[in-house]
Amino acid sequence: MSFLKRLSGASLVKIAATAIVSAAVLPMTALAQFNDTTPGLELQISITDGLLNGSVNGRVVVLFAPSGVDPLEDTDVTSSPDLIFGMNVFGTVGTDTITLSGGSGYNVRTGVWGWPNASLDEVPPGNYSVQAFLNPYETVTRSDGSTLSVHFPCGDGAPNVDGVGSLVTSITDVEIQEGPQTVELNFNNVTLVEAFTGSEIGGCSQGNYEDTETLKYVKIRSQALSSFWGRDMYVGANIVLPSGYDANDTSARYPVIYSQGHWPADGGAFGYPDSNFSAEWDNGTIPGEDGEPDRPAPKMILVTFRHEAPFYDDSYAVNTANIGPYGDAINDELIPYIEANFNTIPEPYARVQVGGSTGGWESAASLIFRPDLFGVCFSSYPDSLDFHRHQDIPLYTSTNAYVRPNGSAIPSIRDFENGTEVVLATVAQENHWELTFGTSSRSSLQWDVWNAVFGVQGINGYPLEPWNKVTGEIYPEAVRYWRHMDLADYIVSNWDNERNLGETLRRRIFIYVGTWDDYYLNEGVVEFQNRVSAAGGPDWANVTILPERPHGGNYQGRTTWDFLELVYSWIQDHSPVGPTPLSSNVTAPASRGNTFAEVLSYGGHQAALARQAPPTIETGHCDKAGCVFAASVGRWDPGVILEAQWTVNGKPYGAAFDVAQGASLTYTPEASTKWSFLQLSVTGRKSGYVDETRQSNGVVIT
Numbered sequence: 062m063s064f065l066k067r068l069s070g071a072s073l074v075k076i077a078a079t080a081i082v083s084a085a086v087l088p089m090t091a092l093a094q095f096n097d098t099t100p101g102l103e104l105q106i107s108i109t110d111g112l113l114n115g116s117v118n119g120r121v122v123v124l125f126a127p128s129g130v131d132p133l134e135d136t137d138v139t140s141s142p143d144l145i146f147g148m149n150v151f152g153t154v155g156t157d158t159i160t161l162s163g164g165s166g167y168n169v170r171t172g173v174w175g176w177p178n179a180s181l182d183e184v185p186p187g188n189y190s191v192q193a194f195l196n197p198y199e200t201v202t203r204s205d206g207s208t209l210s211v212h213f214p215c216g217d218g219a220p221n222v223d224g225v226g227s228l229v230t231s232i233t234d235v236e237i238q239e240g241p242q243t244v245e246l247n248f249n250n251v252t253l254v255e256a257f258t259g260s261e262i263g264g265c266s267q268g269n270y271e272d273t274e275t276l277k278y279v280k281i282r283s284q285a286l287s288s289f290w291g292r293d294m295y296v297g298a299n300i301v302l303p304s305g306y307d308a309n310d311t312s313a314r315y316p317v318i319y320s321q322g323h324w325p326a327d328g329g330a331f332g333y334p335d336s337n338f339s340a341e342w343d344n345g346t347i348p349g350e351d352g353e354p355d356r357p358a359p360k361m362i363l364v365t366f367r368h369e370a371p372f373y374d375d376s377y378a379v380n381t382a383n384i385g386p387y388g389d390a391i392n393d394e395l396i397p398y399i400e401a402n403f404n405t406i407p408e409p410y411a412r413v414q415v416g417g418s419t420g421g422w423e424s425a426a427s428l429i430f431r432p433d434l435f436g437v438c439f440s441s442y443p444d445s446l447d448f449h450r451h452q453d454i455p456l457y458t459s460t461n462a463y464v465r466p467n468g469s470a471i472p473s474i475r476d477f478e479n480g481t482e483v484v485l486a487t488v489a490q491e492n493h494w495e496l497t498f499g500t501s502s503r504s505s506l507q508w509d510v511w512n513a514v515f516g517v518q519g520i521n522g523y524p525l526e527p528w529n530k531v532t533g534e535i536y537p538e539a540v541r542y543w544r545h546m547d548l549a550d551y552i553v554s555n556w557d558n559e560r561n562l563g564e565t566l567r568r569r570i571f572i573y574v575g576t577w578d579d580y581y582l583n584e585g586v587v588e589f590q591n592r593v594s595a596a597g598g599p600d601w602a603n604v605t606i607l608p609e610r611p612h613g614g615n616y617q618g619r620t621t622w623d624f625l626e627l628v629y630s631w632i633q634d635h636s637p638v639g640p641t642p643l644s645s646n647v648t649a650p651a652s653r654g655n656t657f658a659e660v661l662s663y664g665g666h667q668a669a670l671a672r673q674a675p676p677t678i679e680t681g682h683c684d685k686a687g688c689v690f691a692a693s694v695g696r697w698d699p700g701v702i703l704e705a706q707w708t709v710n711g712k713p714y715g716a717a718f719d720v721a722q723g724a725s726l727t728y729t730p731e732a733s734t735k736w737s738f739l740q741l742s743v744t745g746r747k748s749g750y751v752d753e754t755r756q757s758n759g760v761v762i763t
C-alpha cells in the first residue's frame with residue numbers, strides 16, 4: 062500500500078493490471094532467515110567526496126530491477142519486479158564504505174532485510190539494473206523527552222526511498238553469478254528539493270506554491286508542532302474559492318468543505334485544478350444532463366491540507382503520540398488562520414469534513430474528536446474505524462496478524478475479476494515489503510503509519526508496534542493502547558459521560574463503503590456500524606454499504622456535483638435558518654476529545670517510562686538460610702524477549718536462562734553462597750530495539 066495505494070482510481074487500475082500473487086502460501090523465508098548463511102553476495106557502497114557532510118543515521122535501500130528497467134519505476138508490493146534490500150546505518154560519514162550482506166539476524170534494526178526474500182544470498186543469478194539510496198534521518202529529542210531518528214519530508218510528500226536529501230547511486234548494470242561476489246556501488250548524487258515557485262514561509266516544508274485567481278495556498282508555522290518536535294514545523298492548505306468570490310466583500314460568506322486525503326502537492330480538492338470540474342466550478346454552473354437545464358453550483362470554499370510528516374505523506378490529522386499534535390495544528394491554528402483570511406462562515410454547521418480511505422478515517426475522526434468544531438462528516442471507504450477488523454485482521458482476538466488459526470494467510474489487497482476475489486497481496490507480504498524501506502515503522506507506508514497513528518510510543522521512542530513485523534505475532538498489550546483510536550470504541554466509551562457523544566454525534570456521521578473494497582475496509586465499517594447502532598439504534602449513524610463496489614470514487618459512488626449538492630443541502634438544512642438547525646447543545650466544548658495532553662499521558666515517553674520496571678528481588682521475607690528468595694523480571698515493552706542470570710557477588714551464578722515477561726523467579730541459596738550478594742540481571746531483546754540489561758536490587762544471603 063504504497064503511497065499510491067490509497068490514492069486514486071488510476072493507481073488501482075495499475076495494480077489490477079499486474080501479476081497476481083498467490084495468497085495461499087505465506088512466504089516463510091522471512092522466518093527461516095534468522096541466521097546468516099555463508100557470505101554470498103556482498104554490496105559495498107562508497108560515497109563521493111563532499112556529498113555527505115557530518116555523520117548521519119539513515120536507511121540504505123538497494124533495488125535490483127530486471128536488466129534495463131528503472132528500479133524506481135515500480136516498487137509496489139503487488140507488481141514490482143524488483144528485489145529490494147534495506148539496512149539501517151548509524152553515524153555514517155562521507156569516507157565510509159557501507160557494506161551489506163546476508164539477511165537479517167534476529168534484529169532488523171541492525172541487519173539487512175530484503176523482499177521478497179530476506180537475504181542477499183537469495184538473489185538469483187542474472188543481469189540486473191541496480192540502484193541504491195540512502196535516506197538520511199535527523200535525530201531529534203521531542204518535548205516529551207523521547208529521542209528518535211526520522212526523515213522530515215520537504216515538499217515531496219514523504220516518499221520512502223528517494224525523498225529530498227537522499228543520496229543516490231547511478232543505475233548500475235550488475236551481473237550476479239553463482240557463488241561469492243562483491244558488487245561496488247557509489248553514492249554520487251543527492252535528490253534535490255523541487256524548485257518551488259511560491260513565496261510561502263517555511264521553504265520547501267509542505268511545498269511552496271504560487272496562488273492563482275481561485276486556488277490559494279497558505280502555510281503557517283505551527284506552534285504546537287514546533288514545540289513538540291523541537292524544530293520549525295509547518296502545516297499548509299490549498300484553498301479553492303467559489304466563482305464570484307470577492308475578498309473585499311466580507312458580507313458574502315461561504316461554508317467550507319475540508320477535504321481530507323493524501324499529500325495534495327499543489328492540487329486543490331476534487332481534482333481541481335486540471336479537470337472538467339474546474340471549468341464548471343469557475344463558471345459556477347453545473348451542466349444539466351439528459352436535457353435538464355444547467356443549474357447554479359452551490360457556493361462553497363474547498364480546502365485540502367498539506368501535512369506531510371515523519372512517518373507518512375500526511376499526519377492523519379489528529380493528535381498522536383508518535384507524529385505529534387497535528388489535530389491541534391490543523392484545527393486550532395490553521396483553520397482559525399483560514400477563517401481570519403477568507404470569507405468563511407465560522408460555525409460548526411458550515412464546517413464539513415469529507416474524504417476517502419485515509420481521508421475517510423481522517424474526516425470521521427476529525428468530527429468524532431471535534432464535534433465542537435465541525436458539523437458533519439461524509440466519509441468514504443475509511444481506514445479501519447473499528448479494530449475488531451483492522452482491514453481483515455480480527456485484531457483484538459487474533460494471535461497472529463498474518464495467519465489465521467486454520468493456517469491460511471490473511472489477505473490485504475484484493476481485486477474482483479468476473480466476480481471472483483483475487484488476492485493481490487497478503488498482510489505478511491505487504492509488511493515484509495514495508496520493512497525493507499524502514500524499521501521501527503519508518504517505511505512511510507500504510508501499515509507502518511497506522512502503527513504510528515493508532516499506537517503509543519515504545520520505550521525506544523518509536524511506535525510500539527502491535528505485532529512482530531517479521532513473524533506477525535500480535536502483542537495484546539500493545540494492541541490495548543490502540544483502543545483510544547478505535548473510533549467505535551471511543552464513541553461508545555464516551556456515550557453518556559461529559560462528552561455525551563451519544564447525543565452529540567447522533568445523525569452527524571455519514572459513512573460509505575463498498576462490499577468489494579480493495580483493502581477489506583468494509584469489514585471495519587460493519588463492525589463500527591454494529592457497535593454504534595447497538596448503542597444508539599440503526600439511524601444513529603448513516604452507513605451506506607453498497608454491494609460489489611470497490612475502493613474509490615465519491616461518497617456513495619456519486620458524481621462530484623451530486624456529492625457537493627448533497628453536502629450543500631446538509632449545510633442548508635442545519636443552518637440557523639434551515640429546518641433542522643445544528644443546536645449549540647451538540648457543539649459544546651466539553652464534547653472535544655483526543656487532546657494532546659491526554660494522548661501524551663497514555664502514549665508519550667513518560668507513559669513508556671512508567672510502563673517499565675527493573676527486576677526486583679523481594680527483601681524482608683527471606684534472610685535465613687534455607688529460605689527462598691522471590692524475584693520478578695521487571696516490566697518491559699510487549700514483545701521483548703528476556704534472558705535472566707542470577708549473579709552472586711557480581712559474578713554469574715549458574716547458567717543464563719530464558720524467562721517469560723511477568724514471570725516470578727525463585728532463588729534457593731546454597732550453603733556456599735551464604736553472606737554473598739545476590740542480584741538478578743535480565744537482558745531484554747526485541748527486533749527494532751537496542752538490547753538492554755537491567756539489574757535488580759541486591760540482597761545479602763544470610
Ligand SMILES: *[C@@H]1O[C@H](CO)[C@@H](O)[C@H](O)[C@H]1NC(C)=O
Pocket residue numbers: 095096
Ligand atoms: C542456521 O540455520 C540452519 C538451517 O536452518 C540451522 O541448522 C542452524 O542451526 C542455524 N545456526 C544457528 C547458529 O542458529
Ligand SMILES: *[C@@H]1O[C@H](CO)[C@@H](O)[C@H](O)[C@H]1NC(C)=O
Pocket residue numbers: 111112113114251
Ligand atoms: C556539503 O558541503 C558542501 C560544501 O559546503 C556543499 O557544497 C554540499 O552541498 C553539502 N552537501 C550536502 C549533502 O549537504
Ligand SMILES: *[C@@H]1O[C@H](CO)[C@@H](O)[C@H](O)[C@H]1NC(C)=O
Pocket residue numbers: 088090177178183
Ligand atoms: C524467494 O522468494 C520467492 C518469491 O516469494 C520464492 O518463490 C522463493 O522460494 C524464495 N527463495 C527462498 C530461497 O526462499
Ligand SMILES: *[C@@H]1O[C@H](CO)[C@@H](O)[C@H](O)[C@H]1NC(C)=O
Pocket residue numbers: 186187188236237238
Ligand atoms: C548477462 O548478460 C550477458 C549478456 O547478455 C549474458 O551473456 C550472461 O549470461 C548474463 N548473465 C546471467 C547470469 O544471466
Ligand SMILES: *[C@@H]1O[C@H](CO)[C@@H](O)[C@H](O)[C@H]1NC(C)=O
Pocket residue numbers: 231249250251
Ligand atoms: C544528479 O541528479 C540530477 C537531478 O536528477 C541530475 O540532473 C544530474 O545529472 C545528476 N548528477 C550525476 C553526477 O549523476
Ligand SMILES: *[C@@H]1O[C@H](CO)[C@@H](O)[C@H](O)[C@H]1NC(C)=O
Pocket residue numbers: 465467468469
Ligand atoms: C480458513 O479460514 C478462513 C476464514 O474463516 C476461510 O476463508 C478459509 O477458507 C479457511 N482456509 C482453510 C484452508 O480452511
Ligand SMILES: *[C@@H]1O[C@H](CO)[C@@H](O)[C@H](O)[C@H]1NC(C)=O
Pocket residue numbers: 478479
Ligand atoms: C473474465 O471474463 C472475461 C470475459 O469473459 C475473460 O476474458 C477473462 O479471462 C475472465 N477472467 C477471469 C480471471 O476469469
Ligand SMILES: *[C@@H]1O[C@H](CO)[C@@H](O)[C@H](O)[C@H]1NC(C)=O
Pocket residue numbers: 571600603604617627
Ligand atoms: C442516509 O443518508 C442518505 C444521503 O446520503 C439519505 O438519502 C438517507 O435517507 C439517509 N438515511 C437515513 C436512515 O437517514
Ligand SMILES: *[C@@H]1O[C@H](CO)[C@@H](O)[C@H](O)[C@H]1NC(C)=O
Pocket residue numbers: 644646
Ligand atoms: C439544549 O439543551 C437544553 C438543556 O438541556 C434543553 O432545554 C434544550 O431543549 C436543548 N435544545 C435543543 C435545540 O436541543
